[in-house]
Amino acid sequence: MPYKEIRADFEHLRKLFIFPESEDRFIEFGQMILNMLHSYFREKGGIHSSVSLKSLEEMFSEISIPRGPHLLKDIFSEIEEKIISNSVKVSSPYYIGHMTSAIPYYSIFVEMIIAALNQNQVKIETAKASTFVERELICWIHRLIYNFNDEYYNSSIQNRNVSLGSVTLDGTLANLTALLIARNKAFPADGSFRGISEEGIAEAYKYYNVERSVVFVSRRGHYSIDKINGILGVGTRNIIKIPVDKYNKADVNLLKHEISKIEEHNKAGGARIKIIAIVAVAGSTETGNIDDLYEIRKCAESCGAHYHVDAAWGGPVLFVDQYRTLFRGIELADSVTFDSHKLLYLPLSMGMVLFRNEKDPDFIKHNSTYILRKDSYDLGRFTVEGSRPFSALRPWVAMKVFGSEGFRLLFENAFKLTKFFQKSIINSSCFELLNIPELFIINYRFIPEQISDFIMETASSDSRGYDAEKIIEINTALNDINKDLHRHLRHEDNSFVSRTVLESTQYHGQMIVSLRAVTINPLTDDNILSEILLEQQKLGEMIFRDYSVRIDSIIKKPR
Numbered sequence: 001m002p003y004k005e006i007r008a009d010f011e012h013l014r015k016l017f018i019f020p021e022s023e024d025r026f027i028e029f030g031q032m033i034l035n036m037l038h039s040y041f042r043e044k045g046g047i048h049s050s051v052s053l054k055s056l057e058e059m060f061s062e063i064s065i066p067r068g069p070h071l072l073k074d075i076f077s078e079i080e081e082k083i084i085s086n087s088v089k090v091s092s093p094y095y096i097g098h099m100t101s102a103i104p105y106y107s108i109f110v111e112m113i114i115a116a117l118n119q120n121q122v123k124i125e126t127a128k129a130s131t132f133v134e135r136e137l138i139c140w141i142h143r144l145i146y147n148f149n150d151e152y153y154n155s156s157i158q159n160r161n162v163s164l165g166s167v168t169l170d171g172t173l174a175n176l177t178a179l180l181i182a183r184n185k186a187f188p189a190d191g192s193f194r195g196i197s198e199e200g201i202a203e204a205y206k207y208y209n210v211e212r213s214v215v216f217v218s219r220r221g222h223y224s225i226d227k228i229n230g231i232l233g234v235g236t237r238n239i240i241k242i243p244v245d246k247y248n249k250a251d252v253n254l255l256k257h258e259i260s261k262i263e264e265h266n267k268a269g270g271a272r273i274k275i276i277a278i279v280a281v282a283g284s285t286e287t288g289n290i291d292d293l294y295e296i297r298k299c300a301e302s303c304g305a306h307y308h309v310d311a312a313w314g315g316p317v318l319f320v321d322q323y324r325t326l327f328r329g330i331e332l333a334d335s336v337t338f339d340s341h342k343l344l345y346l347p348l349s350m351g352m353v354l355f356r357n358e359k360d361p362d363f364i365k366h367n368s369t370y371i372l373r374k375d376s377y378d379l380g381r382f383t384v385e386g387s388r389p390f391s392a393l394r395p396w397v398a399m400k401v402f403g404s405e406g407f408r409l410l411f412e413n414a415f416k417l418t419k420f421f422q423k424s425i426i427n428s429s430c431f432e433l434l435n436i437p438e439l440f441i442i443n444y445r446f447i448p449e450q451i452s453d454f455i456m457e458t459a460s461s462d463s464r465g466y467d468a469e470k471i472i473e474i475n476t477a478l479n480d481i482n483k484d485l486h487r488h489l490r491h492e493d494n495s496f497v498s499r500t501v502l503e504s505t506q507y508h509g510q511m512i513v514s515l516r517a518v519t520i521n522p523l524t525d526d527n528i529l530s531e532i533l534l535e536q537q538k539l540g541e542m543i544f545r546d547y548s549v550r551i552d553s554i555i556k557k558p559r
């Protein structure tokens with residue numbers, strides 16, 4: 001260790017727990033941290049820091065807990081030197097690769113308040129005002145989605161016996177909460193059967209004469225749905241993934257077809273297949289597209305399944321009236337996931353799950369004599385998690401600082417950035433747009449100018465003798481080029497877009513390596529986007545030289 005251990009002294013340690021007797025210490029350390037963060041934010045240059053992963057391994061390879069105490073100022077210096085300077089600058093206007101982006105500076109102070117109060121939202125005894133703040137926030141988001149009347153909200157906002165929704169650690173846990181409710185609803189208590197939660201899956205299937213349960217989700221659904229079905233005992237094999245159309249939306253006709261196959265099976269007698277839930281995506285992780293929420297609702301209704309909309313990413317766009325039509329049908333969902341650390345531009349992490357029917361959370365309601373009292377204000381009665389921080393303060397403050405008008409402006413800006421980027425790709429002779437963005441995610445790839453005509457023609461020429469083998473080979477080479485390009489971009493570290501692999505809706509299902517931009521950062525502008533594309537073009541052209549012989553031989557190959 002570069003700094004010295006100090007002698008363990010109870011009086012010294014005790015002083016760390018209480019507000020310092022001398023105000024100066026608190027202010028002094030506060031100032032030191034603010035200065036540190038301020039210089040981090042102002043620093044120009046590399047996004048990922050040049051430190052190698054190997055060096056980080058070595059830097060953090062002390063295998064024993066430090067024995068003696070250390071001075072706070074030394075630890076803060078260590079944080080500055082080893083951690084802050086080697087963190088990813090996700091707030092950089094050149095960082096356009098993920099949903100994690102810039103946060104408003106005041107939210108750092110809100111984090112301090114959350115930490116200082118240290119409220120535990122699980123029960124009223126450890127969370128007083130914060131319990132009511134959380135309920136107020138949940139009511140606001142519920143209204144944004146479902147928009148029931150004043151009377152409904154006036155009577156439920158602080159009605160401790162109902163839950164309009166829950167705050168969760170993240171989107172995954174919000175989805176988990178929704179699907180847990182769906183599962184319990186599918187196998188409810190009945191006669192001698194006390195419900196799946198109590199009796200377990202085997203008994204539930206026996207009682208209801210079910211051989212298998214399934215959940216439907218689009219192929220573009222988030223991978224949390226797979227994990228959750230593993231956890232819930234539904235089984236990842238029993239998720240039926242619906243292929244998407246060319247707009248990256250779940251193909252509703254294929255969904256209907258799958259449902260009718262199950263209905264046929266059930267009509268034949270014998271053990272049945274139970275459709276627990278249909279999950280639609282409102283802002284898919286890879287392409288940002290929104291399923292046809294209204295039509296999918298009809299499918300869920302027709303087969304009696306719980307209808308969940310995963311709007312972890314796209315939900316906040318509901319603030320913009322003009323774009324609400326994209327979400328038509330969300331107000332009919334039984335449950336909706338909505339994250340605050342994505343499009344609300346807030347620090348990690350907090351999810352929410354909202355329920356159309358305030359009685360649905362009763363399917364997971366639990367009491368415990370020593371902690372969660374029946375009929376109490378304890379929020380923990382309706383949550384999967386136990387101890388929970390007062391994260392609700394973040395969006396609660398944001399709603400007041402920005403207001404729905406403010407969020408509208410932020411999203412209008414994001415729409416403008418997206419349109420600009422999309423247009424730049426379309427107008428360029430060396431990039432191909434791979435999705436039509438509805439929200440702010442753009443998938444594209446570098447295609448050397450020399451072969452862009454060939455690829456455009458073959459892609460749109462089914463009827464004119466499309467050479468499947470050739471296009472597969474070309475796409476494989478392009479996949480390698482784009483992977484290489486991404487590696488080079490990471491190495492240069494001037495900007496960041498992510499990389500993904502999409503099952504193509506254009507090239508007959510072939511897996512296509514794609515660059516993925518998320519254009520939401522209010523600090524990014526058109527000039528920066530042009531700079532980013534120009535760098536990619538130059539690097540792509542350089543890389544192409546190593547591939548030109550291979551590509552040439554594919555193109556010239558006789559059919």
Ligand SMILES: Cc1ncc(COP(=O)(O)O)c(C=O)c1O
Nearest residue numbers: 170171172222283285310312313
């Ligand atoms: C559509 C969607 N759902 C769920 C999640 C999971 O959210 P979290 O990472 O907060 O658990 C994500 C994350 O990107 C997402 O995009």
